Amino acid sequence: MISKEQITADYQSIQVEICTGLEQMDGKGRFEQELWEREGGGGGRTRIMQNGNVIEKGGVNFSAVHGHLPEALRKALKVEHDDFFATGVSIVMHPNHPLVPIIHMNIRYFELPSSFTGGSEPVRWFGGGIDVTPHYIFDDDARFFHSNLKKACDAYDPGYYQRFKEWADSYFFIKHRNETRGIGGIFYDRLTPNEAQNWNDVFEFTKTIGRSFLPIYTELVSRNRNKPFTNDQQQWQYLRRSRYAEFNLVYDAGTKFGLETNGRIESILMSMPPTAKWIYDFKPTAGSEEERTLNLLKKGVNWAG
Amino acid sequence: MISKEQITADYQSIQVEICTGLEQMDGKGRFEQELWEREGGGGGRTRIMQNGNVIEKGGVNFSAVHGHLPEALRKALKVEHDDFFATGVSIVMHPNHPLVPIIHMNIRYFELPSSFTGGSEPVRWFGGGIDVTPHYIFDDDARFFHSNLKKACDAYDPGYYQRFKEWADSYFFIKHRNETRGIGGIFYDRLTPNEAQNWNDVFEFTKTIGRSFLPIYTELVSRNRNKPFTNDQQQWQYLRRSRYAEFNLVYDAGTKFGLETNGRIESILMSMPPTAKWIYDFKPTAGSEEERTLNLLKKGVNWAG
Numbered sequence: 001m002i003s004k005e006q007i008t009a010d011y012q013s014i015q016v017e018i019c020t021g022l023e024q025m026d027g028k029g030r031f032e033q034e035l036w037e038r039e040g041g042g043g044g045r046t047r048i049m050q051n052g053n054v055i056e057k058g059g060v061n062f063s064a065v066h067g068h069l070p071e072a073l074r075k076a077l078k079v080e081h082d083d084f085f086a087t088g089v090s091i092v093m094h095p096n097h098p099l100v101p102i103i104h105m106n107i108r109y110f111e112l113p114s115s116f117t118g119g120s121e122p123v124r125w126f127g128g129g130i131d132v133t134p135h136y137i138f139d140d141d142a143r144f145f146h147s148n149l150k151k152a153c154d155a156y157d158p159g160y161y162q163r164f165k166e167w168a169d170s171y172f173f174i175k176h177r178n179e180t181r182g183i184g185g186i187f188y189d190r191l192t193p194n195e196a197q198n199w200n201d202v203f204e205f206t207k208t209i210g211r212s213f214l215p216i217y218t219e220l221v222s223r224n225r226n227k228p229f230t231n232d233q234q235q236w237q238y239l240r241r242s243r244y245a246e247f248n249l250v251y252d253a254g255t256k257f258g259l260e261t262n263g264r265i266e267s268i269l270m271s272m273p274p275t276a277k278w279i280y281d282f283k284p285t286a287g288s289e290e291e292r293t294l295n296l297l298k299k300g301v302n303w304a305g
Numbered sequence: 306m307i308s309k310e311q312i313t314a315d316y317q318s319i320q321v322e323i324c325t326g327l328e329q330m331d332g333k334g335r336f337e338q339e340l341w342e343r344e345g346g347g348g349g350r351t352r353i354m355q356n357g358n359v360i361e362k363g364g365v366n367f368s369a370v371h372g373h374l375p376e377a378l379r380k381a382l383k384v385e386h387d388d389f390f391a392t393g394v395s396i397v398m399h400p401n402h403p404l405v406p407i408i409h410m411n412i413r414y415f416e417l418p419s420s421f422t423g424g425s426e427p428v429r430w431f432g433g434g435i436d437v438t439p440h441y442i443f444d445d446d447a448r449f450f451h452s453n454l455k456k457a458c459d460a461y462d463p464g465y466y467q468r469f470k471e472w473a474d475s476y477f478f479i480k481h482r483n484e485t486r487g488i489g490g491i492f493y494d495r496l497t498p499n500e501a502q503n504w505n506d507v508f509e510f511t512k513t514i515g516r517s518f519l520p521i522y523t524e525l526v527s528r529n530r531n532k533p534f535t536n537d538q539q540q541w542q543y544l545r546r547s548r549y550a551e552f553n554l555v556y557d558a559g560t561k562f563g564l565e566t567n568g569r570i571e572s573i574l575m576s577m578p579p580t581a582k583w584i585y586d587f588k589p590t591a592g593s594e595e596e597r598t599l600n601l602l603k604k605g606v607n608w609a610g
Contacts, residue, residue, distance in 0.1 A: 034586075048585045057585065176564040242577070249554035250564060259481040259555060272547070272583035279579065280353045280362065281339075281571040 001121075002203050007109045008064045008087045010203075012045070014107070014210040015062040015089050019047050021214040022060070022093075025221060026052040031060065036264050041067030042085075046267045050274070054225050056096035059270030062089050069112075072260045085111040088128075089210060090254070092271040093217065098237035099224040101134035101141070101182070102244060104271070105213045106254070107206045124199075126206045127189040129164070130213060131172050132220070133182030133244060135237040137293045139303075141220055142183045146303035149186050152212050156205040157194055161304065164188045169299040174247050179297040181247050236290050239282055241273035248272065306426075307508050312414045313369045313392045315508075317350070319412070319515040320367040320394050324352050326519040327365070327398075330526060331357040336365065341569050346372030351572045355579070359530050361401035364575030367394050374417075377565045390416040393433075394515060395559070397576040398522065403542035404529040406439035406446070406487070407549060409576070410518040411559070412511045429504075431511045432494040434469070435518060436477050437525070438487030438549060440542040442598045444608075446525055447488045451608035454491050457517050461510040462499055466609065469493045474604040479552050484602040486552050541595050544587055546578035553577065 019031045029052020037043035044063030049055050064087035088108030095102070107128040132145050146165070153160035164186035172181040186209070193202050248255050248271050258268035284290035324336045334357020342348035349368030354360050369392035393413030400407070412433040437450050451470070458465035469491035477486040491514070498507050553560050553576050563573035589595030 050585060057583070059585070176567075176570050238580070242581075245550060245581075246554060246574075249551060262481075265481050266586040269551075269583065270585055274584065275543070275580065275582050276547075276550075277580050278362070278550075278574065278577035280355060280364070280575055 002199050004085050004087065004109070004111055007203060010207060011064075011087055011089050011107065011109070011210070012062055014207065015045065015047070015060055017211070018089075018091065018214050019060050021218065022049065022055065022058070025218050026055050028053040029055050029058075034267075036267065038063075038065045038067070038264075041065060044264065044267060046264070046270065048270055052096075054095050054097060054100060054221055056094050057270075057274040058091070058093035059267070060089070060091050061267050061270065063087065063267075072257065076257070083113050091213065094241070094273050095221065095225075097225055097227075098135045098229050098233040099138075099227050100221050101132045101224075102241075102273075103130070103132050103213070103217050103220070105130040105210070107210045109203075109206070125190040125192050126202050127191060128206055128209055129168055129171070129185060129187035130209060130216075131168055131182060131185035131187070133240070134293070135240045136233070136289055137183060137296045138224075141223060142301075142303045143305060144219065145183065145185065145216060147305060148212060148216055150304040152208050153186065153205075155208065156201060157197070160188075160205075161186065165304070166300075172247070173299065174243060174251065176250070177243065177246070179243065179294070180299060181244065182297070183301070183303060184299075235277065236284075238273075238275055238277035239279060242276040242278045244273055245276050307504050309390050309392065309414070309416055312508060315512060316369075316392055316394050316412065316414070316515070317367055319512065320350065320352070320365055322516070323394075323396065323519050324365050326523065327354065327360065327363070330523050331360050333358040334360050334363075339572075341572065343368075343370045343372070343569075346370060349569065349572060351569070351575065353575055357401075359400050359402060359405060359526055361399050362575075362579040363396070363398035364572070365394070365396050366572050366575065368392065368572075377562065381562070388418050396518065399546070399578050400526065400530075402530055402532075403440045403534050403538040404443075404532045405526050406437045406529075407546075407578075408435070408437050408518070408522050408525070410435040410515070412515045414508075414511070430495040430497050431507055432496060433511055433514055434473055434476070434490060434492035435514060435521075436473055436487060436490035436492070438545070439598070440545045441538070441594055442488060442601045443529075446528060447606075447608045448610060449524065450488065450490065450521060452610065453517060453521050455609040457513050458491065458510075460513070461506060462502070465493075465510075466491065470609070471605075477552070478604065479548060479556070481555070482548060482551070484548065484599070485604060486549065487602070488606070488608060489604075540582065541589075543578075543580055543582035544584060547581040547583045549578055550581050 023030060029049040031047040031049045034046045042065035044061060047060045049058045066085040069084045091105040093103050109126050112123040150161040168184040168187035169180060171187045172184055174181060191202055193199055255268055328335060334354040336352040336354045339351045347370035352365045354363045371390040374389045396410040398408050414431050417428040455466040473489040473492035474485060476492045477489055479486060496507055498504055560573055
């Protein structure tokens with residue numbers, strides 16, 4: 001059985017690998033690190049890059065916290081026990097280039113002690129996901145992204161991709177705009193081994209997802225970072241970022257949980273865009289690339305082929 | 306007894322007066338109007354000004370809606386009856402000048418039919434408020450604002466100002482930042498006549514508050530609009546606007562209600578700032594005007610003297 005110490009160590013390694021890779025990719029931006037401690041137990045390592053060549057603002061956060069389960073989470077999880085352990089890596093990247101997409105990735109592990117059920121095993125599960133929010137949707141990029149996710153999923157369970165892709169469509173949805181946040185990706189929660197798996201398999205799956213981030217994003221960035229863009233495209237990027245802000249503040253479960261439980265605010269809100277704009281009732285020109293992108297922000301688009 | 310038709314008509318007049326006055330004040334910006342209908346009954350008149358001389362983005366919205374009470378509101382109000390009538394005027398102004406404050410004003414009336422209680426009178430109340438969010442707090446302006454509100458309140462009930470000022474401090478509070486949104490103002494809800502009043506008095510009070518908006522904001526704008534400002538001050542303005550966005554999306558009851566009940570999204574989110582910025586863990590220089598403003602964003606500051 002995998003220990004929480006092993007999961008913590010491997011997730012920390014993934015954070016380090018990703019930061020190193022993103023610095024190489026960006027060529028200028030450097031991550032600044034802040035260590036923080038949680039009053040109730042544990043802490044984290046927040047790493048932020050600002051004003052890079054491509055990454056205008058991005059965070060790669062690791063945390064491992066334990067202790068008394070906050071009441072809000074007890075209610076959300078419908079459990080009465082109040083000891084917990086949670087660790088994870090969480091990433092959001094806002095590029096300065098409107099043709100490079102925003103990306104988000106999260107892998108996490110949650111555990112309640114065995115005394116909770118009276119058995120010998122702790123109650124535990126994995127969660128996570130990865131999703132891309134292009135300011136402009138390029139079909140080739142969307143297909144590349146989803147087919148890579150499908151490949152990663154298929155190696156562990158032939159049903160994962162379809163299930164987790166639909167889950168992402170539902171989760172990354174801005175209800176009041178009737179728009180998906182972007183082209184989706186995968187999202188999963190309370191994941192435990194299927195009949196053919198053990199806990200190590202599920203753990204390996206989450207590490208595969210974590211390690212898929214860097215090659216995927218590096219490819220999406222390198223395909224688009226040298227394309228010229230106009231001021232109008234940059235303005236459109238700022239408008240799309242305000243939707244991202246709306247999603248994170250109104251719907252994102254991690255953000256809401258963090259705000260309600262006095263989490264470390266700057267680490268939680270590292271996901272917010274560096275510059276965002278709200279224009280009243282902005283409508284893109286008929287037939288424009290902006291309109292085409294809007295029309296693709298819906299559930300159920302089959303990008304993996 | 307005041308009819309809902311009378312309240313509707315007077316609130317509409319207040320919308321018109323304010324728009325006329327704001328156009329005169331701004332000198333360039335003009336309100337564009339959109340009429341909209343609510344599927345369940347009633348509708349509204351949204352008026353938006355963008356890119357004026359001083360007003361970068363502002364809305365003066367009137368609505369009068371009726372019909373079936375949405376479940377979310379039934380729960381919030383703890384009522385079981387599902388017929389309702391609601392009318393109100395709601396304003397948010399985002400100036401382009403960092404030394405001119407953001408302002409918000411709302412007056413509203415809510416009614417459930419008499420059948421609800423079995424009596425001959427409908428169940429009804431007024432709500433509303435006005436609050437100012439300076440990017441830089443100027444003590445003289447804060448005192449001017451609060452003493453004008455106190456004067457307006459004192460003419461109706463000697464206890465109103467203190468009670469409603471404390472209510473505003475509690476309501477316009479960004480809990481996850483441990484900051485008030487700005488210098489507060491007044492906020493009241495479920496307001497009904499006190500022992501010495503009739504319904505007309507309460508209605509007149511709300512109209513006085515509605516009509517206090519224009520002279521107050523005109524004065525605050527004219528005091529500051531011609532002051533020179535730096536790029537750093539403009540950047541600080543954008544950072545403060547992101548706090549405003551956080552408040553509106555995370556806490557504001559009207560916004561949350563609107564999003565949950567499929568309200569007219571563009572009218573609800575007209576309150577969002579035109580440009581906002583999030584910088585990771587930004588801290589103003591020790592001893593700066595920015596730091597001084599931050600230190601004043603707390604509950605219980607006595608501005609009215």
